[in-house]
Structures are given as C-alpha cells and as structure tokens.
Amino acid sequence: MLEIKGLSLALGEFSLADVNLTVRDGEYFIVLGPTGAGKTILLETIAGIYAPDTGSIALDGLDVTRTDPKDRGIGMVYQDYMLFPHLTVGENIGFGLKQRRDEPSLIAERVSETADLLGIGRLLGRTPGTLSGGEQQRAAIARALVLRPGVLLLDEPLSALDAVTRDRLRRELKAVHRATGTTVVHITHHFEDIFALADRVAVMQDGKVVQTGTPDEVFRKPATEFVAAFTGMENVFYGVSRVRDGEATIDLGAIVVRTVTAVEGDVCLGIRPEEVIVSREPFESSATNVFFGTVTEVQQNGIFSRVVVDVGLPFVAVLTRQSIARLGLAEGEPAYVTFKASAVHVFGR
Template sequence: MLGTAGLTKRLGDFTLDDVDLTVADGEYFVILGPTGAGKTILLETLAGIYSPDAGTIALDNRDITRTDPKDRGIGMVYQDYMLFPHLTVGENIGFGLKQRKAEPARIRESVQETAALLGIGHLLHRTTGTLSGGEQQRAAIARALALRPRVLLLDEPLSALDTVTRERLRRELKAIHRTTGTTVIHITHHFEDIFALADRVAVMQDGRIVQTGTPDEVFRRPATEFVAAFTGMENVYCGVSRVRNGEATIDLGEIVVRTVTAIEGDVCVGIRPEEVILSRQPFESSAANTFSGTVAEIRQNGMFSRVVVDTGLPFVAVLTRQSVARLGLVEGEPANVTFKASAVHVFKR
C-alpha cells in the first residue's frame, strides 16, 4: 500500500540510506530506533517535507516521490502538537479542510465527527493554550484525521505525556485504528507502544532499517547484536559455535552454552532476562544450560527487580520483588542460573 525503494536523503552529516520499506493497507506499523537513527527524517520524507536524493515512494501503486505534500493523502502529527494558538480547537481540527475550500457544512460535520472519535467534542470552543498535553495531542491527531488521510504518520505522539495519560491515549489510538482502518506509521522509543499497538516493527540504526518483523520476531529473534541490545535482550555474548547433528555448543570463553541452531563459526547469542531462571539451590532439571554463580547486584525497578548473577559471565534476570524475597537472593551470596536451549537466540557476529 505504501512502499519505498532505495530511499536516500542527505542532510548535513546525516544520511537516510537506501531505505526499502513496505507497509500494508490498514497496518499499524511502528518504527523503533535510538535518537539520531533517522526516524523523523524518514517520516518527513514520506510526507513530502523533504525531497529524496535517490529512490522512490509509492502509495496505492502511484509514484508520489515528487508529488506536492498536500496532494499525497498523508497526514502527520508531531510530538509537540504544532497547534495554532490563535484558533479554537474546532478551528484547528477544521483548518486543513478550510484550506481545501470544503463546504462549511462539511467542515462542521467532519470536525464534530472527528472530535467525538477522539473524545474532545466538549472542547471545540476552547483555545489550545487552555488544554492539557493529552488534550492537545488528541486535537492534533483529530486535525490530521479530519482530512481522511490514506496514511497517518505519528512522530513520537506519546513521548511528552505522563504515564497515565500515555496509557489512556495508547488505548484510544488502538480504538481509532480499529474504527477507521487508517494505515498508521508511528515512531517511538517506548517498547510498550510496540506491544500495545504494532502489527509490525522496523528497527532503524544510523539511517538504515536493520530489521523488520512482528514485535515477537524482533524482540525474541533479533537479527544483529545492535537490535538485541537495543530491544533489551541484555544477555548478549559472542563466541564460537560448533554444530553437530543440529545441536550447537557455543564457547563463550567463560562458559559453554547449548542450543539448537545450524549457524556455525563466530556468533553472538542472546537470552532475554525474563527467560533466565534463578535459584539458591541447585536445579533438578533437564535444562541444557545450568550454571553456578554469585549474586552481583539486585536493583529495584518499579514493580520488578533486576538481578545480576556472575557465572563467569553476568546474567541478568527480571523477577518480582516477592520472588526475590521468596528465593532468598542476597548480593554476594551464591545463586544458580538456568535457561532452556530454546531461549538461546543465535545470530552471526
């Protein structure tokens, strides 16, 4: 439905580099990456704010690479809302339709309908300076949706909001997407957005897309060491894999990990913290990977605790506070680590 081929844009020292992207009709597509990866530049190039130096953009099998932004059928919402302070909420929502010289009756109808969808119908008479952050973001999204775009681009729309408002608006975005069927491309650095909203995810690094897949594929089967580390896999180590009859032993220097893979030679392995099981007592288990060590650190992180056990390599596990207390885990005391062979993800170094 929306696709790019070899999309390249140079801005100063930064280059959006040879981006190939395909987004399906009605898909909620999330782009993830660190600051400076090129996420916003990619969205702005799709929207027509920048003209690419090379490559093409197609929407509904129509080349829109050089099409004027107002004629693309693409709406964009920024993190900082960019509402007009001298206009009311209703006037902001209807602004684009007024610019297109739509009939006043149609503008009123669209404003009322879109505002109701976002739950801000009672705010239409207010000026934007009197709104909360969440209300301003709803107004900005309503302004974009009033134009009935084929694609809605969201540039970190939840980042400036407090936790409670962010969770509420996240649920509303999911409901809006379900109701309208609009194709959405949403950039974020909040992992919660991905699991709550995304059909598929792309990860960007230094102006390139380095992996695309479902949230589960990207988080559990990262394609590179960068993706593994960025998505919070944490337990990422490199070594040498030797495969026999489909079973691999991977020498990480201090320990040897066993798993099932066909990848040989120089590799990295990743184990997500939630896959690591801890105990004070030796495990009576058939798990392929069991190691003894010492609790190096216990750090509280909200509802959960991050526990590091040094087995020669530091393994990170995530447990509830109650589990830490029940297991009797104490810094400096012995502990055992285990994880299944299936929890070990292997990728080429």
C-alpha cells in the same frame, strides 16, 4: 498500501540508506530506533517534505515520489503539536478542510465527528493554550484525521506526555485505529507503544532498516547484535561457536553454552532476562544450560526486580519481588542460572 523501495537521502548529519518497507492497508506500523537513526527523516520523506536522492514511494500502487505533499493524501502529526495558538480547537481541526474549501456544513460535521472520536468534543471552543498536553495532542491528531488521510504519520506523538496521559492516549489511539481503519506509521522510543499498538515493527540503525517483523519476532528473535542490545537483551556475550549435527557449543571463556544454530566461528549471543531462571537448587527441566554462581546484585524495580548472578559471566534475570523473597535471594548468596537452548540468539561477528 505503502511501498518504499531503495529509498536513500543524504541530509546533513542524517541520512537514509537503501530503505525498503511495505506497510499493509489498515496496519498500525511502528518504526523504532535510537536518536539519529533517521526515523523522522523517513516520515518527512514519505510525507513529501524531502525528495529522496534515489528510490521510490508508492501509495496504493501509485508512485508519489515526486508528488506535492498536499496531493499525497497523507496526514502528519509531530510531538510538539504545532497547533495555531490564535485559533480555537474547532478551527484548528477544521483548518485543512477550510483550506480545501469544503462546505461549512460539512466542515462542522466532520470536526464534530472527529473531535468526539478523540474525546475532545467539549473543547472545540477553547484555544490551545488552555489545554493540557494530552488534549493538545488529541487536537493535533484530530486535525490530521479529519482529512481522512490514506496514511497517518505520527512522529513521537506520546513522548512529551506524562506516563499516565501517555498510557491513556495509547488506549485512545488503539480505539481510533480500530474505528477508522486508517493506515498508521508511528515512530517512537517507547517499547510500551510497540506492544500496546503495533501490528508490525521496523528497527532502524544509522539510516537503515535492520529488521522488520511482529513485536514478538523483533523482541524475542532479534536479527542483529544491535537489535538485541537496543531492545533490552541485556545478556549479550562474545564467544566462539562450533557446530556439529545442527547443534552448537559456544565457548564464552568462563562457560560453554549449548544452542541450535548454523553460525560458526566468532559470534555474539544474546539471552533476554525474562528467559533466565534463577533458583537456589538445580532447576528440574529440559533446559540444557545450567550454571552455578553467586548473586551479585538485587535491584528492586517495582513489581519486577533485576537480579544479577555471576557464573563466570554476569547473567541478568527478571523476577517478581515475591519470588526473590521466597527464594531468599540476596547479594553473596549462591544460585543457579538456567535457560533453554532456544532462548539463545546467535549473531555472526
């Protein structure tokens, strides 16, 4: 549906460098990355606001790299809504249709239909200044959707909202996507957006796409040290890998970790906190990595808590508060850390 090949663009402090992406028809595709990674520039280049220095953008097999933005069939929604304050919600939603000189009866029908889809049908006569942030964002999304774009681009659409509104709008976006089948490219900082909405994810770093895959693939099998750290793989260590018969031992100095990898020499390894088991006695399992140490930190964070066990290196684990109480885990108490060989992700350095 949307195919980007070799896209590069230098724009002041920001740039895109040889970006290659394919977004399938009807897919909800999320682009994740830190501030300055080039996410918004990528969206604006897809929309036609910027012309790339090199590379191409194709929609449904048609090259639109140099096509005027209004002729691309792409809708874009920014996080700050950009609604016209002097127009009603209904007039805002119908603005693009009016500019296109559609029949007034068709405009009214489309506006009503799209507003109802976003749950703001009752607000059509009001002005943006009288709406909550969530309502304004719904109106902005409706204004883009009413034109029935081939691709809908969402630039951090939930970032300016409070947690409760953000969660509600996530559910509504999922329902709208299911109802319309619109291809969506959504950029975000929030990991919750990915698991609630994304079919696939691309991670950007310094203007480049460094990994693409399903949410599970990206979070459980990061391709680089950067992706591991950025997606919350807190247990990141450096060592030397030696491989024999497909199995590897990685010397981290204080401990030696066993895993399966073909990467030898100086490496970085990562283990997600949720893959680490903490126990007071040796844990009975097939896991090959078991280390004894001392609890150095127990940080209560609502339902789940963060526990750090020093086994020569500090390992972070995530446990429920009930598990911590049942095990009697507290700072200074002895504990075992256990994790499977398959939980260890190895990256070359």
